[in-house]
Structures are given as structure tokens and as C-alpha cells.
Amino acid sequence: MxxxxxxxxxxxxFYVNDVPxxxxxxxxxxxxxxxRWHRQAGDDTWMLTGTDEHxxxxxxxxTANGVTPQEWADKLVADAxxxxxxxxxxxxxDFIRTTDAxxxxxxxxxxxxxxxxxxxxxxxxxxxxxxxCEEYKQESDLVPGAGEYEGQLVCAIHSxxxxxxxxxxxxxxxxxxxERLLALYEERPDFVQPESARNEVLGWVRSGLADLxxxxxxFDWGVKVPWDETHVVYVWFDALLNYITAVGYGQSDEExxxxxxxxxxxxxxxxxxxxxxxxxxxxxxxxxxxxxxxGHGWLLVGGEKMSKSKLTGIAPEQITSTFGSDAFRYYFxxxxxxxxxxxxxWEDLSARYQAELANGFGxxxxxxxxxxxxxxxxxxxxxxALQPADIEIASVERRATDDSWQAIDRLAIHEAIGAxxxxxxxxxxxxxxxxxxxxAKDPANRERLETVLxxxxxxxxxxxxxxxxxxxxxxxKLWAALGAPGTVQQARIDRAFEAELGERVAPLEALFPxxxxxx
RNA sequence: GGGGCGGUAGCUCAGCUGGUUAGAGCAGUGGACUCAUAAUCCAUCGGUCACGGGUUCAAGUCCCGUCCGCCCUACCA
Numbered sequence: 001m002x003x004x005x006x007x008x009x010x011x012x013x014f015y016v017n018d019v020p021x022x023x024x025x026x027x028x029x030x031x032x033x034x035x036r037w038h039r040q041a042g043d044d045t046w047m048l049t050g051t052d053e054h055x056x057x058x059x060x061x062x063t064a065n066g067v068t069p070q071e072w073a074d075k076l077v078a079d080a081x082x083x084x085x086x087x088x089x090x091x092x093x094d095f096i097r098t099t100d101a102x103x104x105x106x107x108x109x110x111x112x113x114x115x116x117x118x119x120x121x122x123x124x125x126x127x128x129x130x131x132x133c134e135e136y137k138q139e140s141d142l143v144p145g146a147g148e149y150e151g152q153l154v155c156a157i158h159s160x161x162x163x164x165x166x167x168x169x170x171x172x173x174x175x176x177x178x179e180r181l182l183a184l185y186e187e188r189p190d191f192v193q194p195e196s197a198r199n200e201v202l203g204w205v206r207s208g209l210a211d212l213x214x215x216x217x218x219f220d221w222g223v224k225v226p227w228d229e230t231h232v233v234y235v236w237f238d239a240l241l242n243y244i245t246a247v248g249y250g251q252s253d254e255e256x257x258x259x260x261x262x263x264x265x266x267x268x269x270x271x272x273x274x275x276x277x278x279x280x281x282x283x284x285x286x287x288x289x290x291x292x293x294x295g296h297g298w299l300l301v302g303g304e305k306m307s308k309s310k311l312t313g314i315a316p317e318q319i320t321s322t323f324g325s326d327a328f329r330y331y332f333x334x335x336x337x338x339x340x341x342x343x344x345x346w347e348d349l350s351a352r353y354q355a356e357l358a359n360g361f362g363x364x365x366x367x368x369x370x371x372x373x374x375x376x377x378x379x380x381x382x383x384x385a386l387q388p389a390d391i392e393i394a395s396v397e398r399r400a401t402d403d404s405w406q407a408i409d410r411l412a413i414h415e416a417i418g419a420x421x422x423x424x425x426x427x428x429x430x431x432x433x434x435x436x437x438x439x440a441k442d443p444a445n446r447e448r449l450e451t452v453l454x455x456x457x458x459x460x461x462x463x464x465x466x467x468x469x470x471x472x473x474x475x476x477k478l479w480a481a482l483g484a485p486g487t488v489q490q491a492r493i494d495r496a497f498e499a500e501l502g503e504r505v506a507p508l509e510a511l512f513p514x515x516x517x518x519x
Numbered sequence: 520g521g522g523g524c525g526g527u528a529g530c531u532c533a534g535c536u537g538g539u540u541a542g543a544g545c546a547g548u549g550g551a552c553u554c555a556u557a558a559u560c561c562a563u564c565g566g567u568c569a570c571g572g573g574u575u576c577a578a579g580u581c582c583c584g585u586c587c588g589c590c591c592u593a594c595c596a
Binding site: 011012014015018021022023024025026027028030055196199200203204207210212213234235236239265266267268269270272273277296297298299300304305306335337340341342343345347348351352355356358359360362363364365366367368369370371374375428429431432433435436437438440510511512513514 | 522523524525530531532533544545546551552553554555556558559560561588589590591592593594595596
């Protein structure tokens, strides 16, 4: 199915000033698995990720470090963000930075068009400004003052009174699109997923939309507003546009038509921007809205949303250095229903690593390859007359292939892995029931032995293909050990059960070696 | 304050529009087996479904209330 159809998937772009943690990596991995799966099913796939580099905070930290904001961003991208992708094995097709010329120039083009078409007006922003923080505060950030400031509202951080300031700003008429947005959610129930996210978005839009201030004039690290260079574009407005500037908007109509619209994968915290403001922006510009917006859940540590301020932030390398990138990818996508919040704990991670990856999948590969080596001198045997158990394995392979692909189509990554895993369990059970090590003792059982091993070998091949998007490193090792041709990524995943395999097995090192947990 | 979500076996979670003895995985226990990373396979223990009312022939599943937890309330995946 889906021959050569276009599949364009994005992650949010990272705010470079953040410190990468497993939450960022989680989003990346989810998008990457979907991209790999589609790519391997023959779709014209494109995965985009990148960095968000404008804004006052970055300007400030750059200045504090005595470098220009561009130099600061360059350093963070090179030292933190590109390495993050490598750490968890992301195979993105493009990496956009909001400081790229292709981005900045076309953000201006987009903005100018909205301005020319009357979607932007000049207004006045009024807000509480904290001199200490050098930024506007929401009322929720203010607390009642004490002592000499008794009776006034003060900044929660500095405990000093804030000033009510007015600033000239340009505003985008988000409010004008409320009806069209509601119609969109109505017509396309899966535009915002999962269901809980959709409900939340519906609630927001029904309760009314305020116009969005889209420019700032108190600092200058950003894309200049084309008709008023004393203003720079508000970072979110700037950042969202990466999804189209990266695929040719304003530059190459052909490329743009080929890729757009995209499936966005975002954390549920930024759902509002992606499911409300972004489609409104696109509507204003006369462009197609995204294919869909999927808001995934939080990673919870100790029952609470992971956060660096509470010191629960975990760097991806803490996990990958011990368990490897495959385990990272597998664990978070398998253990957490995609879209829901999920609890992370080292205990759970190592338990699943041991039980599922090492004992389940890894050991299965190991025992099958070892038996073919031992009983057949490494030559892959040919199946003889099939018995019901062998036929059952073949049908499990077929079901795993179909079910997992069908789940991926619904963005149910955890279900897709579960569907593939049914094959791991079936094969382990099959071997125990057929007892090839017993068959091997009597030459009279030779044909049966070879049939069983051929069937198990066939199953392993299917497994390698099905799991390659999730555990690409292990799948490649297994593929090589099976002596299969080319790379496992070249095998069509939507027809995994009939992948072309090999004739001789090669030694296989442990796919997921046992880990001594040092807490 | 307002809004959302959740509270089901030791742990992580399934339980759709209410309907036979509430399920899975892991952990625990017992057994089988030895090809394999002391792995695998089978069996088994284990729950007053947060609490209190209500609706109903029937509620984990609907309604009301209470308690607890988390999150959102315009710029942290």
C-alpha cells in the first residue's frame, strides 16, 4: 500500500538554550520511527528537525558569554543538538535552523503577504514589565508584595514592583479564524490527536481566541519585520514557519508541493501553537493546513513531569551509554502508549531491557543462529513438509507485518511494536514446543529438524525487518548474521514476511548483552 | 480562581457505547527443558476496581459529592 505517497513528518525545533534531556529525545525518536517505517514501506518520506535560535533569552546568554548570538547558537547546535540526534540514532533528512537564510528570507515573505492581505494590524501591547527580569510578566507570575511593597503586585523572582508598560506591536488576527478552525476540527476529527488533545484544543478555541502579538521591539535578535525594521518577529511566529521554509516555501513550488502538508509530532505543551495558531497562519496565507498534529504525553519521573528545575532532567546519554540507543528507542516507544504520559524509572527500564530485549528478542536470535551453526554447519536449511505449527508461525509473521503497519498508520507506535513482538513470543514458544535439539539427536528426524530451523530462520528475518525502525542497530547486526542481502533497511517493511533472506548464517554477538545495573 | 486528566493486583498499565467468576506484562512461587545472553516454556499466587451516596434487573464502566495526585491557564518534548 501507499506506494510512493508522500510522508512528511516534523518534530518541534529545539530552543537552543535548553539543555537536551530525554523528553527532547523522546519526541525525536517517535518521529524517527514513524519516518523510518514509512521510508521502508516505500513512501516518499521526509523527516525534518532543527533548532529555534532567536529571541531575547538567547541574546542575553550570548552577551553574558561574550559572544554574538549567532556564535552562541552555532556552538550550542554543534555541541548539544546535533550530538543529541546521533545519541539516539535519528535519521533525519534535513535540519533547519531559524538562522538559515532560507528560513529568514521566507519568513519575511510570508509575513509581508499576511500584511498585504490585511491579516496584520498595529496595536498596543500592555503588560507588566519587571526591570530585574527584563521581560514582561503574566499576572500569574506576580505575587502580592510584602513590607514596603505591601498592597502592590511584585515579581515572584525579584520581589520588586513591576511597571505597567505599553509597547507598539503588530498583531495577527488569529480571532478571525476561529470559525474555520472549528470547522476544520469538525471535518477532520483526526486533525488533532490523540482524542484528549483534540478535546483540549476544541475547548480553547470555543472559549475564544485572542489576537497574537507577533513582533517585539525591545531587542533585535530575530527576523526583521519587513515593513518596519525596528521590530523583530515574535519567536513562535518565526519558529512555526520552519515547517514550510524547510521544504521550499517561497523558494521552490515544486519541492513545496511534493512535501507539504506535514504530520507534526509535538509535546502536548505546545499543542496550542501547532493546532490553533499555526493552522490559522496557514489559512491566512492561503496554504494548506497540516496533515495532522499529534500531541504526545510527558515523561514522568517519580510521578511528576520531568523538569530540570526539580533536577529530574535526565540526559539521553545517561541511558544510551549503558543500554545503547536501540534500548532507549525501544523502551520509550514500547512502554508508553504514544499520546499518553508515561512513567520513567531506571528499574522499569532495566527490567524491560532484560526481559524483553535481552531474554526475549536477543536470546531468540542467539539460539536460532547457534542451532543453525551447530546442526547445519551454518548453512540455512530448506523447509520440508510443513506441519500446523510451522504454518502457524508463517501466519503470525503475516499478521505481525500487517498489524504493525496498520498501527503505524494510526500513529500507534506502541501497538506496532507490540504487534511485531507477538512474533518474538511465538518463535520462542515454537522452539520450545518443537525441540530441535531433541530432533538433532536422531538422523531419522533430519527433515523435521531442518524444517523447524528454516521456519525459525524465516521468522527471525521477518523480525529483523519489522524491528529495524525501532532498533536499527540490532536489526542490522541480525541481518548480517542471517547472511541476508543488502541492508535490512532496503527490505520492504510492509511485506516483511516475504523478505529475501540468505543462505549462510554468520556468528552473532549478543544483540542486547546483559547489563549489570549499578545504581 | 478557572479548566483538563487521573486514582484498577507489589510495579507499569488494558478494561469501547453499563451485563456471565475484573484482564495483560513484569516481579513472586512451583514445575518442565537445555539450543540459547542461568536464557526459554507451562502452571500458579495476587485486586473491598480511592471514598461516600444515587440511578438501574445489573456499575470499575453512568450521575452527585468528598479526598488525593498531576498538568494547563500564551513562548520548557
